[in-house]
Amino acid sequence: MDLSKMKNDKKLYLCRWYYRAGFAFLPFLWCVNAIWFFSEAFRKPPYEQQKEIKKYVIMSGIGAIIWTAILTTWITIFQLHRAEWGATADQLSFIIPTGIP
Template sequence: MAKLDRMSPDELVSISKKMFYGGLAFLPFLWLINFMYLFRTSRKPSAPPALKKYVYLSMAGCVAWFIVMTTWYAVYVNKRTSWGAAGDQITVVIPKGV
Protein backbone atom coordinates (compact mmCIF):
# COMPACT_ATOMS: atom_id res chain seq x y z
CA MET A 1 0.00 0.00 0.00
CA ALA A 2 1.06 3.53 -0.60
CA LYS A 3 2.33 5.73 2.18
CA LEU A 4 -0.54 7.78 3.53
CA ASP A 5 1.73 10.75 4.22
CA ARG A 6 2.52 11.07 0.52
CA MET A 7 -1.10 11.11 -0.61
CA SER A 8 -3.07 14.27 -1.14
CA PRO A 9 -6.22 14.82 0.96
CA ASP A 10 -8.33 14.39 -2.19
CA GLU A 11 -6.79 10.98 -2.87
CA LEU A 12 -7.43 9.88 0.71
CA VAL A 13 -11.06 10.96 0.52
CA SER A 14 -11.44 9.20 -2.83
CA ILE A 15 -10.05 5.92 -1.47
CA SER A 16 -12.14 6.12 1.67
CA LYS A 17 -15.28 6.91 -0.32
CA LYS A 18 -14.72 3.97 -2.69
CA MET A 19 -14.16 1.59 0.21
CA PHE A 20 -17.28 2.86 1.97
CA TYR A 21 -19.46 2.31 -1.09
CA GLY A 22 -17.80 -1.06 -1.67
CA GLY A 23 -18.91 -2.04 1.83
CA LEU A 24 -22.48 -1.16 0.89
CA ALA A 25 -22.21 -3.82 -1.84
CA PHE A 26 -22.29 -6.53 0.88
CA LEU A 27 -18.52 -6.44 1.47
CA PRO A 28 -18.40 -5.35 5.12
CA PHE A 29 -14.73 -6.22 5.53
CA LEU A 30 -13.96 -3.23 3.31
CA TRP A 31 -15.51 -1.06 6.02
CA LEU A 32 -13.24 -2.61 8.61
CA ILE A 33 -10.17 -2.20 6.41
CA ASN A 34 -11.14 1.40 5.64
CA PHE A 35 -11.42 2.16 9.33
CA MET A 36 -8.21 0.40 10.32
CA TYR A 37 -6.16 1.83 7.45
CA LEU A 38 -7.32 5.45 7.60
CA PHE A 39 -8.25 5.98 11.27
CA ARG A 40 -4.95 7.57 12.32
CA THR A 41 -4.93 9.82 9.28
CA SER A 42 -8.49 10.95 9.95
CA ARG A 43 -7.57 11.96 13.51
CA LYS A 44 -5.01 14.51 12.35
CA PRO A 45 -6.12 18.15 12.60
CA SER A 46 -5.38 18.66 8.91
CA ALA A 47 -7.64 15.78 7.82
CA PRO A 48 -10.56 16.79 5.60
CA PRO A 49 -14.04 16.45 7.15
CA ALA A 50 -15.15 14.16 4.32
CA LEU A 51 -12.43 11.68 5.24
CA LYS A 52 -13.58 11.63 8.85
CA LYS A 53 -17.16 11.12 7.70
CA TYR A 54 -16.38 8.09 5.54
CA VAL A 55 -14.05 6.53 8.10
CA TYR A 56 -16.58 6.78 10.93
CA LEU A 57 -19.48 5.68 8.72
CA SER A 58 -17.41 2.67 7.73
CA MET A 59 -16.88 1.72 11.35
CA ALA A 60 -20.57 2.19 12.12
CA GLY A 61 -21.49 0.02 9.13
CA CYS A 62 -19.06 -2.69 10.17
CA VAL A 63 -20.42 -2.77 13.72
CA ALA A 64 -24.03 -2.83 12.46
CA TRP A 65 -23.24 -5.65 10.02
CA PHE A 66 -21.54 -7.62 12.80
CA ILE A 67 -24.56 -7.20 15.10
CA VAL A 68 -27.01 -8.26 12.39
CA MET A 69 -24.97 -11.33 11.38
CA THR A 70 -24.33 -12.38 14.98
CA THR A 71 -28.03 -12.04 15.81
CA TRP A 72 -29.01 -14.06 12.73
CA TYR A 73 -26.50 -16.77 13.61
CA ALA A 74 -27.76 -16.99 17.19
CA VAL A 75 -31.40 -17.22 16.08
CA TYR A 76 -30.61 -19.76 13.37
CA VAL A 77 -28.54 -22.03 15.58
CA ASN A 78 -31.11 -22.02 18.37
CA LYS A 79 -34.30 -22.25 16.29
CA ARG A 80 -33.37 -24.23 13.16
CA THR A 81 -34.76 -27.51 14.38
CA SER A 82 -38.10 -25.97 15.37
CA TRP A 83 -38.49 -24.55 11.83
CA GLY A 84 -38.77 -28.08 10.46
CA ALA A 85 -38.30 -28.56 6.72
CA ALA A 86 -37.85 -24.82 6.10
CA GLY A 87 -34.87 -24.79 8.46
CA ASP A 88 -33.34 -27.76 6.64
CA GLN A 89 -33.86 -26.18 3.22
CA ILE A 90 -31.80 -23.11 4.08
CA THR A 91 -29.03 -25.21 5.62
CA VAL A 92 -25.93 -25.59 3.48
CA VAL A 93 -24.69 -28.65 5.34
CA ILE A 94 -27.27 -30.80 7.07
CA PRO A 95 -25.68 -32.28 10.20
CA LYS A 96 -26.03 -36.02 10.62
CA GLY A 97 -26.98 -37.30 14.02
CA VAL A 98 -29.78 -37.94 16.44
Template sequence: MDLRRVKNEEKLVLCRKYYHAGFFILPFLWLVNFVWFFNEAFRKPLYTEQSQIRSYVIRSMVGTILWLAVIITWVVIFQLNRADWGITGENLSFLIPTGRK
Protein backbone atom coordinates in the same frame (compact mmCIF):
# COMPACT_ATOMS: atom_id res chain seq x y z
CA MET B 1 -0.13 0.92 -0.03
CA ASP B 2 1.66 3.46 2.11
CA LEU B 3 -0.74 6.33 2.83
CA ARG B 4 2.17 8.64 3.63
CA ARG B 5 3.05 8.71 -0.07
CA VAL B 6 -0.48 9.43 -1.29
CA LYS B 7 -1.80 12.95 -1.82
CA ASN B 8 -4.64 14.07 0.42
CA GLU B 9 -7.09 14.28 -2.51
CA GLU B 10 -6.31 10.70 -3.48
CA LYS B 11 -6.78 9.56 0.12
CA LEU B 12 -10.26 11.06 0.09
CA VAL B 13 -11.13 9.36 -3.20
CA LEU B 14 -9.86 5.99 -1.92
CA CYS B 15 -11.70 6.33 1.40
CA ARG B 16 -14.90 7.22 -0.46
CA LYS B 17 -14.53 4.20 -2.77
CA TYR B 18 -14.12 1.81 0.15
CA TYR B 19 -17.11 3.35 1.90
CA HIS B 20 -19.38 3.03 -1.13
CA ALA B 21 -18.14 -0.51 -1.90
CA GLY B 22 -19.26 -1.56 1.60
CA PHE B 23 -22.89 -1.05 0.56
CA PHE B 24 -22.63 -3.92 -1.92
CA ILE B 25 -22.88 -6.46 0.93
CA LEU B 26 -19.15 -6.18 1.58
CA PRO B 27 -19.09 -4.87 5.17
CA PHE B 28 -15.53 -6.15 5.50
CA LEU B 29 -14.50 -3.16 3.36
CA TRP B 30 -16.02 -0.84 5.95
CA LEU B 31 -13.82 -2.45 8.58
CA VAL B 32 -10.77 -2.07 6.34
CA ASN B 33 -11.70 1.54 5.65
CA PHE B 34 -12.06 2.27 9.37
CA VAL B 35 -8.75 0.67 10.31
CA TRP B 36 -6.81 2.03 7.35
CA PHE B 37 -7.95 5.65 7.57
CA PHE B 38 -8.41 6.04 11.35
CA ASN B 39 -5.06 7.77 11.82
CA GLU B 40 -5.68 10.04 8.83
CA ALA B 41 -9.06 11.05 10.19
CA PHE B 42 -8.27 11.59 13.86
CA ARG B 43 -4.52 11.77 14.54
CA LYS B 44 -2.97 13.75 11.68
CA PRO B 45 -2.69 17.56 11.63
CA LEU B 46 -5.69 19.24 10.05
CA TYR B 47 -5.96 19.48 6.27
CA THR B 48 -8.79 20.29 3.88
CA GLU B 49 -10.03 16.76 3.07
CA GLN B 50 -9.75 15.47 6.63
CA SER B 51 -13.30 16.33 7.68
CA GLN B 52 -14.75 14.32 4.79
CA ILE B 53 -12.41 11.40 5.51
CA ARG B 54 -13.44 11.54 9.16
CA SER B 55 -17.09 11.38 8.10
CA TYR B 56 -16.50 8.29 5.96
CA VAL B 57 -14.45 6.63 8.72
CA ILE B 58 -17.19 7.17 11.30
CA ARG B 59 -19.87 5.91 8.91
CA SER B 60 -17.73 2.88 8.10
CA MET B 61 -17.39 2.08 11.79
CA VAL B 62 -21.16 2.41 12.34
CA GLY B 63 -21.88 0.25 9.27
CA THR B 64 -19.45 -2.42 10.47
CA ILE B 65 -21.06 -2.52 13.91
CA LEU B 66 -24.57 -2.73 12.44
CA TRP B 67 -23.63 -5.53 10.04
CA LEU B 68 -21.87 -7.41 12.82
CA ALA B 69 -24.98 -7.12 15.02
CA VAL B 70 -27.21 -8.37 12.18
CA ILE B 71 -24.94 -11.33 11.41
CA ILE B 72 -24.57 -12.34 15.06
CA THR B 73 -28.32 -12.05 15.62
CA TRP B 74 -29.05 -14.21 12.56
CA VAL B 75 -26.54 -16.88 13.58
CA VAL B 76 -27.92 -17.08 17.13
CA ILE B 77 -31.55 -17.25 15.96
CA PHE B 78 -30.74 -19.83 13.31
CA GLN B 79 -28.69 -22.05 15.61
CA LEU B 80 -31.34 -22.01 18.32
CA ASN B 81 -34.30 -22.64 15.99
CA ARG B 82 -32.98 -24.68 13.07
CA ALA B 83 -34.37 -27.96 14.33
CA ASP B 84 -37.76 -26.41 15.13
CA TRP B 85 -38.08 -24.99 11.61
CA GLY B 86 -38.22 -28.49 10.14
CA ILE B 87 -37.61 -28.78 6.41
CA THR B 88 -37.05 -25.03 6.05
CA GLY B 89 -34.25 -25.19 8.60
CA GLU B 90 -32.71 -28.15 6.80
CA ASN B 91 -32.95 -26.39 3.44
CA LEU B 92 -31.13 -23.39 4.90
CA SER B 93 -28.38 -25.60 6.34
CA PHE B 94 -25.23 -26.37 4.42
CA LEU B 95 -24.30 -29.15 6.86
CA ILE B 96 -27.08 -30.84 8.76
CA PRO B 97 -25.86 -31.82 12.24
CA THR B 98 -27.13 -35.02 13.78
CA GLY B 99 -28.86 -34.94 17.11
CA ARG B 100 -32.07 -33.26 18.15
CA LYS B 101 -34.94 -33.81 15.73
Protein backbone atom coordinates in the same frame (compact mmCIF):
# COMPACT_ATOMS: atom_id res chain seq x y z
CA MET C 1 -0.33 0.21 0.73
CA ASP C 2 1.30 3.08 2.59
CA LEU C 3 -1.11 5.97 3.06
CA SER C 4 1.68 8.35 4.00
CA LYS C 5 2.97 8.21 0.41
CA MET C 6 -0.41 9.07 -1.12
CA LYS C 7 -1.68 12.54 -1.91
CA ASN C 8 -4.61 13.74 0.18
CA ASP C 9 -7.05 13.74 -2.73
CA LYS C 10 -6.14 10.11 -3.52
CA LYS C 11 -6.71 9.19 0.14
CA LEU C 12 -10.16 10.74 -0.01
CA TYR C 13 -10.92 8.90 -3.27
CA LEU C 14 -9.84 5.55 -1.78
CA CYS C 15 -11.75 6.12 1.47
CA ARG C 16 -14.89 7.05 -0.46
CA TRP C 17 -14.48 4.00 -2.75
CA TYR C 18 -14.22 1.60 0.20
CA TYR C 19 -17.26 3.20 1.83
CA ARG C 20 -19.39 2.87 -1.31
CA ALA C 21 -18.19 -0.68 -1.98
CA GLY C 22 -19.42 -1.64 1.50
CA PHE C 23 -22.98 -1.13 0.31
CA ALA C 24 -22.57 -4.15 -1.98
CA PHE C 25 -23.12 -6.35 1.11
CA LEU C 26 -19.40 -6.22 1.91
CA PRO C 27 -19.38 -4.92 5.49
CA PHE C 28 -15.81 -6.15 5.86
CA LEU C 29 -14.77 -3.23 3.65
CA TRP C 30 -16.40 -0.82 6.08
CA CYS C 31 -14.39 -2.35 8.89
CA VAL C 32 -11.17 -2.09 6.88
CA ASN C 33 -11.99 1.49 5.91
CA ALA C 34 -12.66 2.55 9.50
CA ILE C 35 -9.46 0.98 10.79
CA TRP C 36 -7.21 1.93 7.89
CA PHE C 37 -8.20 5.61 7.72
CA PHE C 38 -8.76 6.20 11.46
CA SER C 39 -5.33 7.75 11.90
CA GLU C 40 -5.79 9.96 8.84
CA ALA C 41 -9.15 11.17 10.07
CA PHE C 42 -8.42 11.78 13.75
CA ARG C 43 -4.67 11.90 14.44
CA LYS C 44 -3.08 13.79 11.54
CA PRO C 45 -2.80 17.59 11.45
CA PRO C 46 -5.82 19.16 9.71
CA TYR C 47 -5.89 19.34 5.91
CA GLU C 48 -8.59 20.11 3.36
CA GLN C 49 -9.87 16.58 2.67
CA GLN C 50 -9.70 15.40 6.27
CA LYS C 51 -13.23 16.50 7.18
CA GLU C 52 -14.74 14.34 4.43
CA ILE C 53 -12.45 11.40 5.25
CA LYS C 54 -13.57 11.67 8.88
CA LYS C 55 -17.21 11.49 7.77
CA TYR C 56 -16.58 8.32 5.76
CA VAL C 57 -14.58 6.73 8.59
CA ILE C 58 -17.37 7.36 11.11
CA MET C 59 -20.09 6.09 8.77
CA SER C 60 -17.99 3.03 7.87
CA GLY C 61 -17.45 2.24 11.56
CA ILE C 62 -21.15 2.58 12.32
CA GLY C 63 -22.07 0.42 9.31
CA ALA C 64 -19.59 -2.28 10.34
CA ILE C 65 -20.95 -2.31 13.91
CA ILE C 66 -24.56 -2.55 12.69
CA TRP C 67 -23.71 -5.40 10.28
CA THR C 68 -21.82 -7.23 13.02
CA ALA C 69 -24.82 -6.95 15.34
CA ILE C 70 -27.23 -8.14 12.63
CA LEU C 71 -25.07 -11.11 11.63
CA THR C 72 -24.41 -12.11 15.24
CA THR C 73 -28.12 -11.97 16.02
CA TRP C 74 -29.04 -14.03 12.94
CA ILE C 75 -26.35 -16.66 13.58
CA THR C 76 -27.40 -17.00 17.23
CA ILE C 77 -31.11 -17.32 16.39
CA PHE C 78 -30.45 -19.79 13.59
CA GLN C 79 -28.16 -21.97 15.69
CA LEU C 80 -30.59 -22.03 18.62
CA HIS C 81 -33.72 -22.79 16.56
CA ARG C 82 -32.39 -24.75 13.58
CA ALA C 83 -33.78 -28.09 14.73
CA GLU C 84 -37.23 -26.59 15.41
CA TRP C 85 -37.48 -25.11 11.92
CA GLY C 86 -37.23 -28.50 10.23
CA ALA C 87 -37.19 -28.53 6.42
CA THR C 88 -37.03 -24.74 6.18
CA ALA C 89 -33.77 -24.71 8.15
CA ASP C 90 -32.44 -27.55 6.00
CA GLN C 91 -33.07 -25.46 2.89
CA LEU C 92 -31.21 -22.54 4.49
CA SER C 93 -28.29 -24.69 5.58
CA PHE C 94 -25.18 -25.14 3.50
CA ILE C 95 -24.14 -28.26 5.39
CA ILE C 96 -26.95 -30.44 6.65
CA PRO C 97 -26.06 -32.46 9.76
CA THR C 98 -26.78 -36.15 9.24
CA GLY C 99 -27.65 -36.92 12.86
CA ILE C 100 -27.05 -40.17 14.71
CA PRO C 101 -27.20 -43.26 12.44
